[in-house]
Amino acid sequence: MTQRHVAIVGAGLSGLELARQLTNAGVSTTLFDKSRGVSGRVATRRAEVAGHTLRFDHGTPGLTECQAEKISSLTMPTQLALEPWLPPSAMTGNEPHFSLASGMNGIGKWLAQGQSIALNAPVTALRESCGGKTWQIESESTLRPQNFDLVITTTPPLQAANILKATQTPMIEQLNTMRPEGCWSLMLVTEHPWDIAPLLTPQDSLIERVISEHTKGRLSNTWGVYTIQAHRAWSQRHMDEDPTLVCKKILSELDRLGFGRMNIVYHRMHRWLYAGVAEPLGEAILLDTQRKLMCAGDWCLGNDVTSALKSADAAWSAAIELLS
Ligand SMILES: Cc1cc2nc3c(=O)[nH]c(=O)nc-3n(C[C@H](O)[C@H](O)[C@H](O)COP(=O)(O)OP(=O)(O)OC[C@H]3O[C@@H](n4cnc5c(N)ncnc54)[C@H](O)[C@@H]3O)c2cc1C
Structure with missing residues (x-):
């Protein structure tokens, strides 16, 4: 099979986990994020x-314990030093009680190892290339030369609608209802x-x-x-x-x-x-098979890290099927 190239917009937990899975499956991926660091809303501010x-x-x-177990079980070259932070008496299944002393954004940095990531790269639009077979990424007013077989946004829904506006994908209508x-x-x-x-x-x-x-x-x-x-x-x-x-x-x-x-x-x-x-989408991803475009992110299923990881899993399966 010829090498396939996938662009992932957003290097929060869903984008990073999706990139990790695609890379493991031999797919070439490039992440784009508007921020100067990875990890999205799993964020740490230093002062x-x-x-x-x-x-x-x-x-x-x-x-939560469940989230910490899931993340720690991901195959990576190094271990993640998540530690219980609340005393055992205060722990309930729903409380976020595992943390990183170095800052929670260390989770994103850990997942980002070995990935190709363009930071400070706000994606503003997608443009068709190779006669409509592939996509190019426009960041502010610069069109990047690389051609992508598939583009997956993992940004919040309204940002995704904005990025996709020139593609005429019917997904925009659903994105705009969020x-x-x-x-x-x-x-x-x-x-x-x-x-x-x-x-x-x-x-x-x-x-x-x-x-x-x-x-x-x-x-x-x-x-x-x-x-x-x-x-x-x-x-x-x-x-x-x-x-x-x-x-x-x-x-x-x-x-x-x-x-x-x-x-x-x-x-x-x-x-x-x-x-x-306010209300999640209720589906793990949005997919436009014809245009080879996809939207993922926590908002598809909920407002938490678990939903972000589930959406990334679903995006991975759909991407493999679409590219094969
Ligand atoms: C205050 C707060 C408290 C929270 N508390 C919890 C909690 O206790 N437990 C829990 O499980 N979850 C919690 N969450 C939610 C959790 O952080 C998210 O569910 C999870 O981080 C979502 O990951 P994501 O990758 O789907 O999205 P994000 O982390 O939002 O990643 C999207 C990425 O897209 C990038 N981006 C956006 N627009 C563009 C663009 N145009 N071009 C390029 N890049 C772009 C952003 O910079 C970002 O890095 C909390 C969130 C907040 C804000």
Whole structure:
């Protein structure tokens, strides 16, 4: 069989896992991501505070046991150092209690080993090549010369619709029905840690989770290092507000919840314009066999890492069938 070339747009967990499986099957793959690093929403932000490097997992804070087992079982040249982060008494099947001391984005970096990845490469369009038999990737206003037999997007759905707009694929209609949900995350450092559980989910609050980053085996001086995530519905209603105002609202909510003295050393807001979808698609992938285009990603099945990996599995099977 002649060598087939597949372009994967998006180097989050679904894109990376899909690339890993295709590469193992002997298919040549190239990943494109708009960011300067891999891992997508399994993200880690570093901050230099008074000479200390602090890490905040401001996207996915950790993995459930099931997710950690699945990821650790993937065949890679090196092992992944996922460690339980919550004390055994606090562990339930649904809590994300496995983490990486070096930052959760280490999962994406681990999966990216040996892959061909173009970073800082926002894909803006696809163009037909070789008389409509293959595709070329347009990144901003530059058309890349490589021809691809199949293009698979793993970006959020509305970004995928935008990338595919010149292809006339009927998938665009379905992509445009998906409603995104945002999330405000506050990265906060307090002079002293609060006396709270490593992962706190307050009841009847605009705050969904308080994640104690300093409990993840990281250097944190003697400070309390936190990521505080607001509920998606609340975040969505406040998406266009000034970050300073949103920060004030979250801090006053912490005060109302009785979080004690703040003595803030550092704070920074992050707005996830796209954290997930209000309603998943309900199918593992979208496929246009005729045009050799496919869309995958967590949003097909849910809003979590498990859904991202399942969608990648389905995309892999469909790609192998399509290319054979
Ligand atoms: C605040 C927050 C908390 C979360 N908590 C949890 C949790 O506790 N448990 C859990 O299981 N999941 C959680 N998730 C969800 C989890 O992070 C996602 O389900 C998973 O990371 C999705 O992976 P993906 O590869 O499908 O998408 P993404 O990670 O979004 O990857 C898509 C990639 O596409 C890239 N991209 C987008 N547009 C373009 C373009 N035009 N050109 C090139 N590249 C592009 C992006 O840069 C990104 O890297 C959380 C997410 C957020 C935001």
